[in-house]
Amino acid sequence: MTGKFRFTFGPWNIHEGADSFGPPVRKSIELGEKLSMYKKLGFDGVQFHDDDAVPDMNDLTAQQIIARAKDMRKILEDHGLAAEFVAPRLWEDERGIDGSYTSNDAACREYAIERSKRAIDIANSLGTDLLVLWLAREGTYIRESKDSMVSTERIVYAINQMQGYDPKIRVCIEPKPNEPMDHAYIPTTGHAIGLAQLCADPARVGVNIESAHAILAGLDPSDEMGYAMSFNKLWTVHLNDQNGLKFDQDKSFGSVDIRRAFNQVRILDKHGYGNNGEYVGLDVKTMRTQKLEVSTRHLSNSRKVFLRLLELSRNGDESKIEALISERDYEELDMLIMDHLLG
Ligand code: XUL
Ligand code: MN
Secondary structure (H helix, E strand, C coil): CCCCCEEECHHHHHCCCCCEEEEECCCCHHHHHHHHHHHHCCCCCEEEEEHHHHHHHHHHHHHHHHHHHHHHHHHHHHCCCCCEEEEEECCHHHHHHHCCCCCCCCHHHHHHHHHHHHHHHHHHHCCCCCCEEECCCCCCCHHHHHHCCHHHHHHHHHHHHHHHHCCEEEEEECCCCCCCCCCEECCCCCHHHHHHHHHHHHHHHHEEHHHHHHHHHHHHHHHHHHHHHHHHCCEEEHHHHCCCCCCCCEEEEEEHHHHHHHHHHHHHHCCCCCCCCCEEEEECCCCCCCCHHHHHHHHHHHHHHHHHHHHHCCCCHHHHHHHHCCCCCHHHHHHHHHHHCCC
């Protein structure tokens, strides 16, 4: 338990508050202004969608995209920030309506792979080898619309194309069981790690575990993290919280279940997460009710909660814990943890 943690978030985590039922409620903040907030909020790195870094990239040539990404790298350096990863945003384009890599339309599948290659170019230009794939629409609303075996093969094919395009790129799948789709094809960490074994270079496929996504799958995020770490495949995380099985809430870390958050911090710290350069990423959204002036508080709050839980985790009475485990006195262990968390 020695690691020092570095934190990241994506610019989409400072947002205007629009939801499925209502318009934006806060004015947009330009990327440049957002970047100037990172250090003040306690963050060292930026998570990017490809078009966060290079807007309107579908209208640009590959060379123009690389040039603009290099300009962005300079801006990051001026702010003392690093790029953690780039994620191709495939789900907003009309060619992604029925999925991207698993679309039934070959031209749409081809677009998705080409766009992913451009995202790899952006990652290289920004100085990161990490590509996150949130497989947003790779799933179905009705079972009969796609074949799950063919879809699995198509996702593998797409990842193989990326691995062939860049022999260094690491592809990091962010599993999520539903939303926007009824059922997604890669809903859990286990699915992502299983899929890695089918790829051309399994060692370059890992996972990004989002707390809320694991909870939506009915799973415990800390167990998912431990599972991924046992394969050396936890390359980033999206810490947040989620109040039960409903829409993806992206609530501040620990704001629903502090003990569940404690266990995520504990498993990460216990097994040296961060020692190979992994960042602690957040994927949190402020409440729609919040005024502009305080619409970044969820970020600094989540980081603060992580660090306070880290202190609690490191100050735990480990020998007492060990003794209670060996006596199989889990009721007392339960109370020991509760006392520790309640202070
Ligand atoms: C979607 C989600 C995304 C990814 C990045 O639920 O979590 O924000 O993290 O594309
Ligand atoms: Mn996420």
